[in-house]
Amino acid sequence: MRIVPIIAALCTAASTAAASPEFWVHEWPKTNFENTSVESWVEILSGGPSKDGIPALDAPQFIAVADAAVLEPREPVITLEIEGQVPHAYPIRYLTWHEIVNDVVGGIPVAVTFCPLCNSGITFDRRTDAGVLSFGVSGKLRNSDMIMYDRQTESWWQQAVGEAIVGDLTGTALQTLPSWMESWEAFRTRNPDGLVMDQPDFRRNYGANPYVRYDSSHRPFLYSGEMPPHDIPALARVVRVGDRAWPLTRLAEQGRITEAGVNLTWTAGQASALDTAQLAQGRDVGNVRVRDASGADLAHDVMFAFAFHAFWPDGEWMLAD
Incomplete structure (x- = not known):
């Protein structure tokens, strides 16, 4: 294909x-x-x-x-x-x-x-x-x-x-x-006895990225809404927890952030799925984990900034002081 x-x-x-x-x-x-x-x-x-x-x-x-x-x-x-x-x-x-x-x-x-x-x-x-x-x-x-x-x-x-x-x-x-x-390496290292979904029985070019360089674009596809505030690029990644968003650049720079009852950590090693033609060769966007004060994993999303602003227009941007 x-x-x-x-x-x-x-x-x-x-x-x-x-x-x-x-x-x-x-x-x-x-x-x-x-x-x-x-x-x-x-x-x-x-x-x-x-x-x-x-x-x-x-x-x-x-x-x-x-x-x-x-x-x-x-x-x-x-x-x-x-x-x-x-x-x-x-x-x-x-x-x-x-x-x-x-x-x-x-x-x-x-x-x-x-x-x-x-x-x-x-x-x-x-x-x-x-x-x-x-x-x-x-x-x-x-x-x-x-x-x-x-x-x-x-x-x-x-x-x-x-x-x-x-x-x-x-x-x-x-x-x-x-x-x-997270990266496949991170998963298999932590879970050597885990399970991974097998390749589906469809004719697709699995492993290829049909959205080449998309996360380097200036504007999202078919989007006419407002751009994010604070001069944050539209396709910059943010970590969304509820109605709060932490810029991934801030988390990557600090490595660990504890705010609003949320513990966020970042480690290197995961390829962007929306960069190079071969998915596994994408630039490093890192692995993110989000836990509460007791160490339990929290539901979250690592999404583009424009999408957070579109669906949570009154959401809180967790920016560096």
Whole structure:
């Protein structure tokens, strides 16, 4: 499969991005467009692919850490460590092409998600009052962030915040589980008996980065919102915990920060997934861990600054004094 930079590939398809339910109803006959928290439909754009054009994964297969010969030390994985269960790693080399993995770990149905355009990697509990949901990729974006959909009601969900924004389940929020992005080397060193998701049975150029140099861009793809304050570059990474954001540059410089009841640490060794053509060769963005005062892992996200500002416009920027 030939590598095509995603921005160039999608610009033509996204040129008719602004739409409304009258354009979507044939593709989404089950979606209740009368129920929404979106103020204006122009906020929702087509990212290029249609519904399920980016295929989510269901019930993935796992292999032992020792058998994962294809993974390179610096490439990123999303780590999920549930107490009493074998730690699981979900390689970004696969999530880049699928964005959502519906899995069950220790009896907990989870959705492991990655939005490349926001660098947002979050794990959700799929259990809700409406039942256990499974998720797919809608092909739509809002503030350049992936809109997921559940296959049960075909409600639309904002990945960055884990909340339904269109459909019968509008206003329903998913529980975010502690998970984090780190290098494969960091995961396998800490968890030699862990499990890693095996390569999916799709024809994709796994290990390649279709978003070459994206995190060096000046503006996000299909984003017309405000830029971050404090002269922070739009595609600079920040560590979001709740409605607070710590610039990654500050954390990397200090190595450790303890503020607002949160302990953040940074160590070198993880490649950016959105830099060079080969994912594992990206520049070093480091490994981040976030814990509370007792040492328990906290749910968080390492996302681009523009996305934090878009979804938490009144959020607190944790800047150096």
